[in-house]
Amino acid sequence: MIRYAHHFGDEEIDTTSIERGFDAIKEEMNSGDVGYYTLPVDSQTVVENAKALMDEIDKKYNTIAIIGIGGSSLGIKAIERLLRPKTPNAKKILYFENSDPISVNQEISRLDKRHTLFIVISKSGGTVETLSIFKRILATFDLKVERSDQIMVISDEGSILSQFADLNYLRRFIIPSNVGGRFSVLSAVGMVPLTLAGFDTVELLKGAQGFLERFLARHEDHLLKKAVFYISHRDRLPINVLFAYSDTFEEFGKWMVQIWGESLGKRNIRGERVGLTPISLIGSVDQHSFLQLIVEGPLNKTVTFMRISESEGTIMIPDISLPFLEKSNFVNGHSFNELINAQCMATMKSVIESNVSVDEIEWLSIDEYSVGEMILYYELLTSTAGALLEINTYDQPGVEIGKKILQEYFS
Amino acid sequence: MIRYAHHFGDEEIDTTSIERGFDAIKEEMNSGDVGYYTLPVDSQTVVENAKALMDEIDKKYNTIAIIGIGGSSLGIKAIERLLRPKTPNAKKILYFENSDPISVNQEISRLDKRHTLFIVISKSGGTVETLSIFKRILATFDLKVERSDQIMVISDEGSILSQFADLNYLRRFIIPSNVGGRFSVLSAVGMVPLTLAGFDTVELLKGAQGFLERFLARHEDHLLKKAVFYISHRDRLPINVLFAYSDTFEEFGKWMVQIWGESLGKRNIRGERVGLTPISLIGSVDQHSFLQLIVEGPLNKTVTFMRISESEGTIMIPDISLPFLEKSNFVNGHSFNELINAQCMATMKSVIESNVSVDEIEWLSIDEYSVGEMILYYELLTSTAGALLEINTYDQPGVEIGKKILQEYFS
Numbered sequence: 001m002i003r004y005a006h007h008f009g010d011e012e013i014d015t016t017s018i019e020r021g022f023d024a025i026k027e028e029m030n031s032g033d034v035g036y037y038t039l040p041v042d043s044q045t046v047v048e049n050a051k052a053l054m055d056e057i058d059k060k061y062n063t064i065a066i067i068g069i070g071g072s073s074l075g076i077k078a079i080e081r082l083l084r085p086k087t088p089n090a091k092k093i094l095y096f097e098n099s100d101p102i103s104v105n106q107e108i109s110r111l112d113k114r115h116t117l118f119i120v121i122s123k124s125g126g127t128v129e130t131l132s133i134f135k136r137i138l139a140t141f142d143l144k145v146e147r148s149d150q151i152m153v154i155s156d157e158g159s160i161l162s163q164f165a166d167l168n169y170l171r172r173f174i175i176p177s178n179v180g181g182r183f184s185v186l187s188a189v190g191m192v193p194l195t196l197a198g199f200d201t202v203e204l205l206k207g208a209q210g211f212l213e214r215f216l217a218r219h220e221d222h223l224l225k226k227a228v229f230y231i232s233h234r235d236r237l238p239i240n241v242l243f244a245y246s247d248t249f250e251e252f253g254k255w256m257v258q259i260w261g262e263s264l265g266k267r268n269i270r271g272e273r274v275g276l277t278p279i280s281l282i283g284s285v286d287q288h289s290f291l292q293l294i295v296e297g298p299l300n301k302t303v304t305f306m307r308i309s310e311s312e313g314t315i316m317i318p319d320i321s322l323p324f325l326e327k328s329n330f331v332n333g334h335s336f337n338e339l340i341n342a343q344c345m346a347t348m349k350s351v352i353e354s355n356v357s358v359d360e361i362e363w364l365s366i367d368e369y370s371v372g373e374m375i376l377y378y379e380l381l382t383s384t385a386g387a388l389l390e391i392n393t394y395d396q397p398g399v400e401i402g403k404k405i406l407q408e409y410f411s
Numbered sequence: 412m413i414r415y416a417h418h419f420g421d422e423e424i425d426t427t428s429i430e431r432g433f434d435a436i437k438e439e440m441n442s443g444d445v446g447y448y449t450l451p452v453d454s455q456t457v458v459e460n461a462k463a464l465m466d467e468i469d470k471k472y473n474t475i476a477i478i479g480i481g482g483s484s485l486g487i488k489a490i491e492r493l494l495r496p497k498t499p500n501a502k503k504i505l506y507f508e509n510s511d512p513i514s515v516n517q518e519i520s521r522l523d524k525r526h527t528l529f530i531v532i533s534k535s536g537g538t539v540e541t542l543s544i545f546k547r548i549l550a551t552f553d554l555k556v557e558r559s560d561q562i563m564v565i566s567d568e569g570s571i572l573s574q575f576a577d578l579n580y581l582r583r584f585i586i587p588s589n590v591g592g593r594f595s596v597l598s599a600v601g602m603v604p605l606t607l608a609g610f611d612t613v614e615l616l617k618g619a620q621g622f623l624e625r626f627l628a629r630h631e632d633h634l635l636k637k638a639v640f641y642i643s644h645r646d647r648l649p650i651n652v653l654f655a656y657s658d659t660f661e662e663f664g665k666w667m668v669q670i671w672g673e674s675l676g677k678r679n680i681r682g683e684r685v686g687l688t689p690i691s692l693i694g695s696v697d698q699h700s701f702l703q704l705i706v707e708g709p710l711n712k713t714v715t716f717m718r719i720s721e722s723e724g725t726i727m728i729p730d731i732s733l734p735f736l737e738k739s740n741f742v743n744g745h746s747f748n749e750l751i752n753a754q755c756m757a758t759m760k761s762v763i764e765s766n767v768s769v770d771e772i773e774w775l776s777i778d779e780y781s782v783g784e785m786i787l788y789y790e791l792l793t794s795t796a797g798a799l800l801e802i803n804t805y806d807q808p809g810v811e812i813g814k815k816i817l818q819e820y821f822s
Binding site: 098102246248249301332342345354392401403405408411 | 417508510513537540542546550571573650658659669673675676678685686690693694696700701702704705706707708722724728733734735739746749750751755760763772808810812813817818820
């Protein structure tokens with residue numbers, strides 16, 4: 001269960017824009033041009049296919065190595081981190097993302113070749129970091145590719161990586177061509193590794209589908225209102241902060257930054273630069289870092305406070321009174337969960353009092369259903385905002401120039 | 412060795428403001444009101460005092476647990492992460508920061524009571540997260556406090572935590588009262604744990620002092636120019652991005668976010684809200700996330716590209732040509748270090764071409780001297796920017812309201 005509330009002040013949210021946003025989503029969905037809307041249903045088959053492999057994989061492997069970057073890793077990491085406390089016995093997942101030599105060395109040294117299943121993920125199939133690391137792993141461990149059941153591929157149908165997989169008779173899963181990388185976590189990209197690792201992906205997809213249906217039935221209009229508020233105030237409020245109170249939101253925050261930043265930072269149909277800048281913070285830690293800027297700095301930010309009312313694991317602050325330190329006794333006998341929730345609410349109150357536009361998202365607990373819901377929530381929020389900005393939410397033309405220049409450096 | 416370069420376009424940087432910034436720093440330093448300027452020299456004694464304990468501590472402990480948050484942990488983490496690849500045998504450091512019950516449980520379960528030295532760090536001495544976790548650890552491990560050589564305290568002279576330490580005859584180090592928490596990493600806060608862990612803090616202080624001396628001798632005026640550029644364009648460019656190409660900059664980025672955000676987000680002497688919003692990115696990973704927004708989104712950001720020309724650990728991309736994947740062969744036979752450097756330079760070029768204000772910081776390698784230099788660099792940059800904004804760079808009045816409301820929740 002997730003509860004949403006807005007504290008945007010008294011202003012009326014323009015109903016025409018709300019309807020325009022909703023109609024745009026429906027149109028995208030019905031046209032079939034944007035494929036993520038049907039993933040919560042379509043991926044049920046993907047999960048079944050992954051489950052059919054589990055007996056074999058459970059016997060052979062205790063670790064899954066993901067070789068992928070950006071949309072091919074952020075969503076998996078986000079879900080793993082959120083659900084790990086509830087699923088401690090799921091297989092270990094290692095991530096090979098960055099071309100950083102220190103990280104590549106370090107992660108390779110942690111690998112146990114015999115017990116690791118390698119999953120290579122790239123939508124286009126040509127990601128330079130992913131292919132370079134894949135080659136490095138092949139060479140270091142002298143892995144045979146042909147007919148290997150230790151290497152799996154997830155990519156677009158017909159991509160160069162998919163063709164490579166077929167040539168070598170590797171197991172292969174498809175990313176639907178109408179699903180962009182950063183919207184792909186509920187496709188095979190996330191569902192295959194997470195299912196194989198032992199996470200409850202069936203329930204995750206249910207949570208996503210449940211939210212989508214309620215949204216389409218107009219029972220989640222708060223999302224449309226928030227998108228309209230953000231877009232109509234984008235000149236005054238160009239920065240959107242997610243302030244999430246649990247370390248387990250760290251990777252979710254990075255996933256959110258990608259989907260929001262890369263989807264909305266675009267030239268619109270009139271060629272103007274538009275976009276909103278996402279920032280991910282973790283409470284209470286960032287109360288000691290970024291909060292001062294929110295409270296007293298320029299009023300150019302919205303802030304979303306996220307908290308978990310009932311966290312995994314009860315741990316109490318003992319009822320100990322230490323001489324000279326009695327001023328901290330006011331939390332004695334309470335749980336850390338109570339403390340962090342109270343910190344979130346107190347900080348939120350102080351931020352609202354300093355005239356910042358705030359909304360809150362309260363998770364009753366972190367479970368698979370809620371994680372699926374939150375993914376759909378941010379995807380729909382992004383799509384609605386993109387439609388209102390009159391941009392193509394699903395491409396990323398700005399990153400191509402750098403890739404071209406990179407090739408020139410090596411030629 | 413660190414090389415600095417600016418690509419701010421043809422605009423002349425106002426020389427009056429440059430002199431005003433420099434004079435303000437000199438005045439702060441000479442007045443003695445701001446204490447971090449003398450830490451590179453003063454902390455030499457702190458390091459010596461820590462070293463005098465090392466024989467004893469090496470025999471007893473292989474792990475250091477830091478109990479601290481914000482300015483009492485971010486800097487230590489930043490330095491540890493950067494220098495760990497060069498100092499793999501330094502003692503393990505565990506961090507107890509957040510009031511997050513999942514993290515507290517998890518970190519406590521990783522503790523080996525017998526071989527862990529606990530260092531409690533809080534400038535004010537009253538940080539609720541720190542004291543709550545400290546009590547939790549005392550109770551869980553049934554630790555005796557009185558005359559314990561397993562518990563150390565770092566705090567302001569005369570703080571409640573220092574008084575508690577003295578009452579119990581604990582080892583104790585002082586944070587000078589004129590050094591703010593977020594400027595304290597070169598005080599005992601960072602120097603004691605890092606020295607005890609086995610990092611070369613002598614060289615680190617040398618790097619800091621070296622940069623300070625060159626700055627004062629006007630050999631590092633690029634810093635003043637950058638501060639003036641940032642402040643004079645703050646309405647148009649309210650966001651400052653640090654795009655650092657190595658995973659080992661992740662914690663440094665968080666340290667930078669704190670010092671920049673919390674120092675500059677203030678009401679100025681006329682009561683106006685001022686400040687600049689820091690964002691920390693990691694390359695190449697965030698090329699697949701945030702870059703699109705920089706290149707095509709609103710021109711409201713500056714970007715600092717940071718890279719390491721010679722990284723620790725040579726690891727090559729093997730000269731393997733895989734069928735269908737030949738388009739990635741252009742990096743074959745090159746090192747990952749060459750790849751990530753070329754990615755940084757190519758991306759920087761593409762960002763400059765899209766009219767973003769860019770500067771670059773190139774580390775020859777990550778060594779102690781350079782890490783010390785970079786800490787002083789960001790501290791001086793922050794102080795100069797703060798002086799130009801006519802604010803108190805060193806307080807954080809905006810976070811007090813939330814603390815008060817928190818107490819009310821529990822009363």
